Amino acid sequence: MSKKPSAKPATTNPAQSTTAGLPSRAPEPTVDRIEELAGRILRGDILLPKFQREFVWEKHQILDLLDSIANNYPIGSVLLWRSRELLKSERNIADLEIAKTQSGYPVNYLLDGQQRLSTICGALYWNGSEAESRWNLAYDLRAKAFLHLDTLDDPPLHQIRLNKIIDPSAYFLHVSSLKTLGAPDVDALEAQAKELFDRFKDYKIATVTLHEMSVEAVAPIFERINSRGTPLTIVDLMRAATWSEQFDLIDAIADISDELSNKYFGGIERKAILRSISAAAGGGFSEASIDGLRKHSSGELEAAVKSTKEAYSRAVDFMSTELHIPSDKQIPYVNQVVVLAEVFRLIKHLTPAQLASVRRWFWRTAVAGYFGGWNTGNMGSDQKAVTSFATAQKTEIESVVHDPGAAIWTAQQFRSNTAHSKILILLLAFSKPLDLLTSQSIDTGDALYHGNTKEFHHFFPRDYLKSKGVATRKANVLANFVMLTAASNKRITNRAPSDYLKEVKKELGGNLDKVLARNLITHEAFEAAMQDDYDKFLDERAKGIASAVSSLTGW
Template sequence: MSSGLDTRPSATTYDVEKLVGMAWRGQIRVPHFQRDFRWGREDVIRLFDSIVKGYPVGSLLLWVRPAAEQILTLGALRIEAPRMDPSLWVVDGQQRITSLANALHEEGGRDPRFALAYDLRNERFIPRPTAEDPHVVPLPILFDLRKVLRWFTAYPGIPSSFQDRAFNLTTVLRQYPMPAYQVEQESAEVLQDIFDRMNNYGKRLSKAEIFSALYAGEESAQDRTLTIDLIATHVDEQFGFGRIDNDTVLRAMLARRGPDPEREIRTEFDDENRREVIEFPGEDRDTAYQAGEEALARAVRFLQNEVGVPHFSLLAYRYLLIVLTRVFAHFPDPDPANRRLLRRWYWRAALLGPEIFKGSSTGASRALCAKIQPSSLSESVQSLLNTLNRPAPPLPELRRFRTNEAATKITLCSWWALTPRDPSTGALSDRIQLAECLTDRPTAADAVRYILPSRLVPEKYRLWAANRVLLPSMGQEAGKNVGDVLANPPITMDEGTWLKVLDSHLITPEMATLLQNDQVVPFLQGRQSNLISIVKSFLDRMCEWRFENTPPISDLLIEDLPGDEPALPDEEFHASD
C-alpha cells in the first residue's frame, strides 16, 4: 500500500501568459502514464469561451521534479526542451495546457483542432478560415498585443468598437488565472495513484485508455514512443481518412495479434500467462504498435481506393475496419481476385449489419476475426463470405436520413462514387476537401447540405434523403442557399459543365426547373426516385449478389498426380533426336 505524499501540496496560481510561456520553453512536461490528448476542436473552443466569460476551468495538479533534455511533443508543437531542475509535470490538466499552448502558438495551427480564431462581429471563437478576414483574428495574433496593433494597422477600416473588443480579449486571455496545486514527491507510483483516483472515480476508463496506461513504455523514450493516439494521427495525416477513435485503433492492433480483438489485455505481452492464441510469440510492445499501424494503414488504403469508403465517418460499422486490419496484417498484398472478394464482403456485411451475429458489433468482430487464418488468404476470405450466406436484404431506407446511421453512410458512399461537383464552380469534389470539411467531426453532417430549408418542406418529406446533397466544398458556407444555387447555373458556367453538376447530384434539368418554380413536393419525389435507383445500382455492383464466391484460379489448379511426367518443350524433343 502506498505511504502517501511526503509533503502537502502547495497552492498557487498561474496566469495563461506565464503558463503557455513555460510550456513553449519546455518547462512543462507530460508523464508517460498520462492518457493521450483526447480533446477535439469543439472542446478547445469551449475552453477559450469559458476563459473569456470568466468561468472557472478547473485547477491543475503539477508534479515538481527534474526533467532531462529531450525533444518534447506537445500537441502539434515540437519543442527542444533543455534539462530543467525543477520542471513541472502535468498530473491533471494535460488537455487544458496542451490546448492553450497550441491554439495560442502559430505552429499549433498545423493541427486543425487548434487552428482557431475570434470572430469580432459575432463575438465567438470559430475554426480559422482559409482566407484572411479582417474581422476574424487568429488566436496567436489575438494573444499578442503588438500583433493585434499591426493587424488593425493593416486593416484600418475595422470599427473602433471591434478594436476595443480585441484589445480587451487580449488582456483577458493573457491574465486569466489558472489555479494549481504543486506536489513535490519522489515516487512516481504515488503520482500515478493520484492520477488514477482523480480521473477514474465515478467513471469508467475506455479499453484504449487502460491499455495505454498498462503499456506506456519507458519515460526516457517517450519522445520516440508510438502510442495509440499517434497511430490515429499518423493514419489521418497520411490518408485524410479522419481520426479513428482510439478504441477502434486498439481493437485493430489486437486483431492483428490474435483472433479475438475483445480479449483480456492485461496479459497481452505475457506469453507465459496469456490464455489466448499467440500468433506473434515474443513480440515486444513497440514492434506490436508499429506493425499494428502498418496493417491499419493498408486496410484504410484498401477502403479508400477499392471499396469506395473515403472517410471514417462513412464507414458503415467500425468492426469492419478491425476485421480488414487483421486480413491485411497477415496478407499485406492480396491478389486482385481476393481483393475483389473482400470488397464484396465489405458491402454485403455493411448492408446485412451486425445483427446477424450474436452480441451485435462485439459478436460480429469476434466471429469474423476468428475466420481469418494466417495460413491461407483464400480460405480466410471464403470463410468471411460464408458467414454472410443470406439473401440480399432490402435497400437502405431513404425516407430517414441520419448521418450517424449505417444506412445513411452507405447511401453517402453511393453519392461519393458519382464524384459530386461544386455547383458554384463545377469543380469535382476530392478526398482532401472531404477531410478538411470533416476535421474532428464524428459524422459526415458538415459535408451534407439541405437543398431546401426545412420550413419550406412539408413534414412528411423532411427526413428524406432527397432534400440532401453531399457538398464538402460548401460545407462551411452556411450563408448559401443550396436550392437557389442548384436551380440557377452561374452566368460564367457553360451548359455542358452545368449538366455535369446536376448529374453528379442526381438532378435532371426538369427537376432544376421544379426548384426554380418552387415545386417542392414534385422535386423531392422525383429526386427520391433517382436516389433509390442509384443506391440500388451501386450496391448491385459492389455486393455482386448474383456472383459465385469463386476463389482465385490459382487456388483451383490441381497438382500433378504421382507418376505423371510433365511434357517437355518442343526444343527438348528436338535436342534428343
C-alpha cells in the first residue's frame, strides 16, 4: 500500500475572536474538488502569502500524494483565511503564473496546504516547457503507478501525461488511441484510464475558511499549524504583511540572530525579537501592537530593526557579564530578554545604580516565575515600567512579583528545560561550586553553555531514597541537587549520606564549611544529612538556596 505524504488536518479554534471573545463568523467547512481548488489558485482567488515557504517536497513525495488521490486515500484538509487584509503574496506556483487579483476584493490566503495544492497545480496544469521539470508527470496504466518523465517527447501510449486531465478531449483522444496497440489488455487499460480521470475530477478534500478575522485573531490559530514539523508563527504572518522589495522581516530578524550567534545567543526566539521590533517602531509587545507594523514604511521598519539589533547586542553583553549567562540555552524565560532589550534600547549607557536595579529585576522576575504567564496586560505594564525607569521617574523596574520563599525549591523537580532548574544552575555557578569529595573547583562552563545537566547529581542518592520508599518525584526536587564531578558521583553511588559524608568530613577537614557554602548547603542541612533525615535536609537546603536568592534580589 502506498503511503501519502504527511499532512495534518487544519486545526481551528472557534473561540478565537475579533470582538467580545467570539469570531464575527464561525469557521466554514466545505468539501471541494481538488481541480477547482487548483484553478482558484491560478485565477488569484486563493493566494500564497509571502510567509509560505518555497516548495520543498522531493519527487517521491509528489508521487506519493498523487498515488493517495488515485487510491482515494485522505490527504488532509486545507485552511484558508478569507480577508480584505492586504498581504504580499506569491505570483507563481509550481512554475505557473498566478492571475492578478482584483484590488479590494476579498481573497483567500492559504494558511495550510501549500505543498499539497502546489503539487496538484503543478501536476494538472504543467505547461510542458522543461523536460527536467518535477511536474513532467505521467501515469503508467499497466504498472498502475505515477512516474516522472525526463523528455518532452510523447511517452508510450500506455503512459498518460497528467496535464491532459484538465482537457477531457485531449485525454480521451489519447485513451481512444490505445486501441492501436492491438494488445490483449487494451480494454483493461481503457478502464484504468477512465477510472484515473474520474478520480482526479471527483476527488474532494475538506476546506476550512476563516472569515474576516483580524490578524490578532488569526495569529494563535496560525501558530498551531504545523508544516513539516516546523510551526508557522506570527513572524511568518507579519512577513507577508510588511514585505516589500526593500524590506523582508524574516531576513531582518535573521540578521539580528546571526549577530547574536557570535555571542552564543542566536537561539533567542524570532517572536521575542519581533516583539522588540514592534516596540522600537512605537508600538508594544503584544500581538495587537505587532499588527501595527504593517502601517510603517520600509524605512521606518529598517530603523526599528537597527535599534533592536543594537539593543539586543547590549542586552546579551549584560547577561553574559553581569548575570554569568553564557548562552541562550540558560535564559530562564525568553520574554525576559524582550523587556531587557527595551531597557537597553531606551538607555544607551546604564549607571552602576541602574545596572544593579536591572540585576535585581532579572532575579526577582525569574525566581517569582513572572514570565511564565506573561499576558497582554503584563506586556503593557512592563513597557510602561521600563519607560519610567529610563526617564528616571523610578529607580527600579517595577513588576508585580512576590518572593516565593524557600518552598519553591522543594516543590519543583529538576529538569533541564524548566526555568527554576536553570535558575538553580545559575545560582550554583554564581557560588563557584567545589567538589564535595575533593574540594576541587568544578568547571561550570560546559554545564551552563550547553544546558548540560550531567554534572548535576542527587545529594541524597536516588537509589538510596528509592530503597527507603521515597517517591521518585520527591527524590528529584531541586533542593536535592548539587554539582559533582563524574568521578565523585561514582564514588558515592547509592550510599546513604551518613556513610559517604563521614568520608567527606574526614577528607575535607577545615575546608568543609567552605565547600558546603559554595554548594549552597547550610550547616543545618549537612547535619540533617548526616542523620539521613531527608525531609529536614530538604527544608534546610531550601533555606540555603533562598538565602542566595535574597542576596541577589534584595528580598
